[in-house]
Amino acid sequence: xxxxxxxxxxxxxxxxxxxxxxxxxxxxxxxxxxxxxxxxxxxxxxxxxxxxxxxxxxxxxxxxxxxxxxxxxxxxxxxxxxxxxxxxxxxxxxxxxxxxxxxxxxxxxxxxxxxxxxxxxxxxxxxxxxxxxxxxxxxxxxxxxxxxxxxxxxxxxxxxxxxxxxxxxxxxxxxxxxxxxxxxxxxxxxxxxxxxxxxxxxxxxxxxxxxxxxxxxxxxxxxxxxxxxxxxx
Numbered sequence: 001x002x003x004x005x006x007x008x009x010x011x012x013x014x015x016x017x018x019x020x021x022x023x024x025x026x027x028x029x030x031x032x033x034x035x036x037x038x039x040x041x042x043x044x045x046x047x048x049x050x051x052x053x054x055x056x057x058x059x060x061x062x063x064x065x066x067x068x069x070x071x072x073x074x075x076x077x078x079x080x081x082x083x084x085x086x087x088x089x090x091x092x093x094x095x096x097x098x099x100x101x102x103x104x105x106x107x108x109x110x111x112x113x114x115x116x117x118x119x120x121x122x123x124x125x126x127x128x129x130x131x132x133x134x135x136x137x138x139x140x141x142x143x144x145x146x147x148x149x150x151x152x153x154x155x156x157x158x159x160x161x162x163x164x165x166x167x168x169x170x171x172x173x174x175x176x177x178x179x180x181x182x183x184x185x186x187x188x189x190x191x192x193x194x195x196x197x198x199x200x201x202x203x204x205x206x207x208x209x210x211x212x213x214x215x216x217x218x219x220x221x222x223x224x225x226x227x228x229x230x231x232x233x
Contacts, residue, residue: 007227007230007231008033008034008035008036008227009035009036009061010036010200010205010206010207010230011034011036011206011207011209011223011226011227011230012036012037012038012063012089012176012206012207012208012209013026013030013034013036013037013038013209013210013213013214013223014037014038014040014065014178014208014209014210014211014213014214015027015037015038015039015040015043015048015210015214016038016040016042016043016210016211016214017042017043017214018042018043018046019043019046019047020043020046020047020048020050020051023037023039023043023048023051024051026214026219027055027060029219029220030213030219030220030223033220033223033224033227034213034223035059035060035061036060036061036062036063036088036206037055037060037061037062037063038062038063038064038065038208038210039051039052039062039063039064039065040065040066041065041066044064044066049085052064052085052087053085053086056085056086056087061087061088061089062085062086062087062088062089063087063088063089063090063091063176063206063208064082064085064087064089064090064091065091066078066082066090066091066092067091067092067093067116068090068091068092068093068098068102069092069093069095069098070098072097072098072100072101073101075092075098075101075102075105076101076102076104076105077105079101079102079105079106079111079113080105080106082111083105083106083109083111087111088110088111088112089111089112089113089114089153089154089174089176090102090106090111090112090113090114091114091115091116091156092113092114092115092116093115093116094115094116094117094143094144094146094147094152094155096146096149096150099113099115099146099147099150099151099152100150100151102152103150103151103152111153112153112154112174113152113153113154114152114153114154114155114156114174114176115143115144115146115147115150115152115154115155115156116155116156117139117140117143117144117147117155117156117157117161117165118136118139118140118143118157118158121179122136123136124136127139136161137160137161137164140157140158140161140164140165141161141164141165141168143155144157144165144168144169145168147169147173148168148169148170148173152173153173153174154169154173154174154175154176154205155169155173155174155175155176156176156177156178157175157176157177158177158178158179158194159177159179159180159194159198159199159202159204160194160202162175162177162199162202162203162204163202163203165203166202166203174205174206175203175204175205175206176204176205176206176207176208177194177199177204177206177207177208178207178208178210179194180194180195180196180199180207180208180209180212180226181194181195181212182195182196182212182225182226182229183195195229196209196226196229196230196233197229197230197232197233198233199230199233200230200233201233207226207230209223209226212226213226
């Protein structure tokens with residue numbers, strides 16, 4: 001991963017916008033700079049699933065951020081249909097039963113299943129309020145172990161935990177990191193943030209960046225700045 005062209009395969013742009021029309025503008029603005037896009041709840045409920053299929057058809061990669069969690073059969077049936085969409089990555093909450101059901105449903109496909117450990121918008125007080133007795137770091141590591149045992153393709157965690165997570169999951173699993181900000185950038189509602197360079201140094205395989213790119217006046221320049229910082233690692 002030495003050049004920008006190689007590095008862009010590891011940058012996932014979060015299409016956190018309200019309409020497909022706006023998402024299309026973002027993709028046009030970033031043509032040639034980005035080719036991997038995250039689609040989450042906001043866009044999904046505005047026609048984003050069909051847009052995801054369009055992105056795949058046009059040669060882009062899609063990270064479908066649905067954070068699935070339900071009874072085993074429901075998770076499995078959902079994953080089976082998502083496999084047919086041709087997307088590259090799918091998230092589910094890192095609960096062991098749900099992960100095992102998803103892994104079985106995706107078996108034989110190219111879909112990379114990602115277990116969401118602890119949201120990067122959560123700090124220790126938030127985790128306690130949610131009913132967990134573990135601090136965020138310990139909870140992330142436990143869920144990383146469970147994701148590995150379940151046969152998942154990777155996990156999602158803050159880059160602050162990536163180095164410790166890598167020691168658990170080894171070099172092959174994807175470690176996808178949101179909460180990325182350039183030095184001096186706005187944190188927004190993220191509480192555990194890291195720069196692109198430090199995230200890559202710590203062992204992240206993919207970085208998810210939304211507002212710093214999508215909300216920029218010059219989206220192309222913003223994406224290039226992220227890629228340059230990643231490459232400097």
